[in-house]
Structure formats: structure tokens, C-alpha cells
Amino acid sequence: MNHELLWVLALLLAAVTLFILNKPRMDVVALLVIVALPLTGVLEIRDTLAGFSDPSVVLIAALFVIGDGLVRTGIAYRLGDWLVATAGSSETRLLVLLMVSAAGLGSVMSSTGVVAIFIPVALGVAAKLKISPARLMMPLAFAGLISGMLTLVATAPNLVVHSELRRAGLEGFGFFSLTPVGLVVLALGVVYMLLTRHWLARPKKDAEGSAPRLTLSDLATAYRLHERERRLKVRADSPLARQALNELELRSQYGINVIAVERHQRFRNLLLMATGHTMLEPGDVLLVDLASPAIALLGAYQELGLEPLPLASSYYSLHARQLGLAEVALPPESKLPGKTIQELGFRSRYNLNVVGVRRHGKALEGVLVDEKLKASDTLLVAGEWKCIHQLQGQSRDFLVLSLPAEVDEVAPTARKAPYALLSLAVMILLMVTGWVPNVMAALIGCLLMGAFRCIDLDSAYRAIHWPTLILIVGMLPFAQALQQTGGIDIAVKGLVAVLGEAGPYAILATLFIVTALIGLFISNTATAVLMAPVAIATAQELGASPYPFAMIVALAASAAFMTPISSPVNTLVVGPGQYSFFDFVKVGVPLTLLVMVVSVLIVPLVFPL
Incomplete structure (x- = not known):
């Protein structure tokens, strides 16, 4: 063992120790590695920066x-809604659906990208079902890792092993070569x-330690909107048809305030925010706020040609991703006290409707348009989330208070959802067919997302999780360093010398364990780079088929369940799940051993020794 290899191993051990201590941050450790590796003399600077x-x-x-584009267009949240609707109140059914969905999508695209897509979905579902995110985040990460065992293109290590077989003059794996084993591992x-x-550990932040955020339902209750919400359909013979709202004076004459309009158009349903035009x-279908529930008894509906429709729940909740509520306070320097709501002109100036007023903590009733405001009043405005955001900072006369929790699930480009799905489908098609390299397929998908305006450049740059990328880049050079210092040759000779007489099953199990252990410290792609040639050379040394040995390495490289640094997939869920290092050890180590047993037993059946 030469001194250069000793330096590389010492640096690897130091990096792993810092990862375990989590001081400094993992991405900072990766940057230290990038700086330190050239100092060993093994690699040049351009090699360490090649990642x-x-x-x-x-x-x-x-x-x-791509994942952020699916979030911004609302597809991720719709998937979450589907999971909630299908799972009902069953956490068991939810967990099964979440893992199968993530694994299925991950079988044709990067598991890291899939988990990045599903994290906001799982967090939203956990909030709706009032369960700890920790109970969903780790299953999500593990499903993403298992997806790498389902198809050839599911993860980079599979392609590394495939390329190593081709480099050795052998035929590589097929698209579905790993699928039989992967399906068993998924189950x-x-x-x-x-x-x-x-x-699984519960979040360290106790829910009782901080006040829960207001929701749309809370605001509607505080301002007694539920008593006044109605859905009214415009009949064909209605005198309101083909007229502008500002010509009808519905609010002043009938006490009917139109908030939004549901319109069926060209095989799709639209929600239009009500303006004077x-x-x-x-x-x-008009979503209206009545000045008084007694309006219907006065014959106004019949006179206006409106047909009441059932309303199972608040229309603010039904359209929460487009239609929002926000409280507006009047600061001391405001010039608005003494003016009426009609004089404020919220609808004409800000495209928002004033739907409630609270004075001394009590919601006012009756017709509000002629109500003169007082300094202590709080207004409730309704309208499109974009307009609510624009309202912040536009005037010194009012102050937008904290927004309700539903603002986190707003889809700013919801109407572009079909184009986002098209972009995703094009990317997956290019990956499955292999017409272009995977990275080109993903970049084409990004360009399509941008061209269709599903995402803008600023959002795209914010969507990239740079700490994860730095972590991967910093660990990749270890593979080349160990190859150049003879570490791989030493590993092959040692493995054959120790286990050459123990039989192929023992060697397969050992290869799995060694690959999984190395994967604790460096990326699974780098692990496959290190172990694929070791596995193939070992098989040739034993006179056995190299395919089961190569497949064991591919499977073990994806079985990175044991620590939060074993894979970027695990790293992604540490924050949302608020896990400790040993949460992964406690749950991941037994699963890794089970996957090893299953793999060693099934792989020789798929590819005979």
C-alpha cells in the first residue's frame, strides 16, 4: 500500500467523520474535500473540479x-389530492400509494428528482391528515432508492455497471433486466x-411550541362568511347575461357581491376573478357573498334569473389554489378611517373584494359598502393570490397581515399544467428510448417547461438544491483517486484470496456488503465506478458469469438506506422529516440486510452463475 493511497484513505475517513458529526455542514465538507484532494498529489485540480x-x-x-415546474403548475398538489382522496383516512393505504407512486415514476427518471417532486406532495398530505412528516419522508426516500432497482435507466449506477460490462467486451443489461428483483425488493x-x-423519530419542533397558522376556513369563520356564501347559476333567460358587472350594481341594489365566476369553456372549467369588466x-356559476342570508326570501334570485346551487363546503376551500383571503389592517398613519368601503375602490384599484370587516374583534353584519371605517378595523379581502401578493407594500394606508397556510400550495401557473405534463412526457420518452443521453433529455424537458412558461428563470435557479449538488461533486473525485492509487486492485486480490473457496453465494453477499458499506461514504455513482470492475474481475477470476456479480453491485449501490449521507435522496428528506443521523441507522441497516438476502437468492435465478 503506497503513501498516496494512505493519504486518500485518511482523507476519506476524515470526511466521513465530519459527516457523522454534521459539523460543519455536509456541503462545506465536500468543498473541503475538493480543496484537499489535489494536496495529496494524486489528482490535479481539473480532476477534482470535473464533477x-x-x-x-x-x-x-x-x-x-422539472420538479419545481410540476409544483408551480399544481400537478404535484393534484397528485397529493389524489393520494388523500384514494387513501382516505388510512395512513397505511397512503404509505403504500406514496411508495409505489414514487418508485414507479423513479423507474424512468432520476430518483433524486422524483423525491424532490414528491416532498411537497408528502408534506401537504401529512398536513391534511395531521400526521408527522417523519412517518412519510423516510418511506418516500427509500421508495426513491428502490426505484433504481426497477429499470436500467432508473439511476446512474445501473448505467455505470452496464458501461463496465460493455467495456469488458460483454453484452450489457437490457432495459428490464433488473425489474424482477426490483419488484420483489419494492414489495x-x-x-x-x-x-x-x-x-421513526417525531419532529424535534413541538407543535405546541408555536401557534398554528391561520387557514382559509379560520378566516371564513372569524368573519362569518359561511353564513353568506352562495353558488348561483345564471339561467339562459337571466337579464344579467352578456352584461358587465359594473353595469349591474348587484352589490348596492341587491346586496350580492360577486367574488368569482365558474365557467365551463372548451372542455375545461375556468375560475374567473370578478372585476367590474x-x-x-x-x-x-357565480360565487357570491350576500349582505344578508334573507336576500333569497325577497325574490331577488327570481328577478335576476339566478338558480341556487348546492355548496357542500366553502368555495374558498374548494378553489384554495386560485382564490385567496387575506386580512388587511389600518396602520396609525393610514388616511382611510372615515371613508366608506365603496370609496376605497378595492375592486377597481386592486382587483380584490372586501368581504368582511371586524371591529373590536367582532365581525360586522349587513351591507358593508356604505360602512365608514375606523382606525381599529380589520378588513378581509378576497381575490386571486397574485393580487393579494401585489397588495403587499403598495400603500402606506393599509397593512397585509400574515397570509393563511393555503398560500404555500398556490400554483402560480396552474393553467400551464397540460404543458408541464407534455414536457415531462417528452423527457421520459427520450430517456426510455435512449434517443439522446439522459442529461440531454432532462435539459430538453427544462427548455420545454420554460418555453411553455410553466417556470421562469428566477424560479428555475431557486429550484436547484445547491448543497446536494456540491455534496455529490465533492465526493465524486474519490472514485478516480482510489483507482489511480491501486485501491481497486488491492480489493480484488483480497476478496478472491479470502473468499475464493467459500462459493459464489458467499462472494455475492460479500460484494453486496462491501458495495453498501462504501456507499455510506461516497455517492452511489462513485461506488458503482469503484465496485463494478472489482465484481467483473472477480467473476472472471473464478470462471463464473459476470452478470450476477455485476447486478449485485448495481442493486447494492441503490440500497443506500443506512445513513442520511448514503445518497442525495436521503439527504433531501433529512430537513423535511427532521431526522437524526441514527434514525437512518436504526431503520436502514435491517432493511439493507433484508435486501441483501433477497438479492443473493434471486439474482442467480435471473442470471445463472
């Missing part, structure tokens, strides 16, 4: 952008997480 141009790193960055993983989810059409 910044590595296709897998660019691919992951592009998939973060095992789902059952295992159902049994061990109770082991909104033209009403026959068949429109």
Missing part, C-alpha cells in the same frame, strides 16, 4: 427544475416500512 461538468450532476440539477420495502414506521354568460 461540476459530470452529466449526472447536471441531470440532477435539471430534474430539480419487501413497503411491508418493512409499514412495520417499522413507528420507529367581467361579462356574465348564460350557464356561469
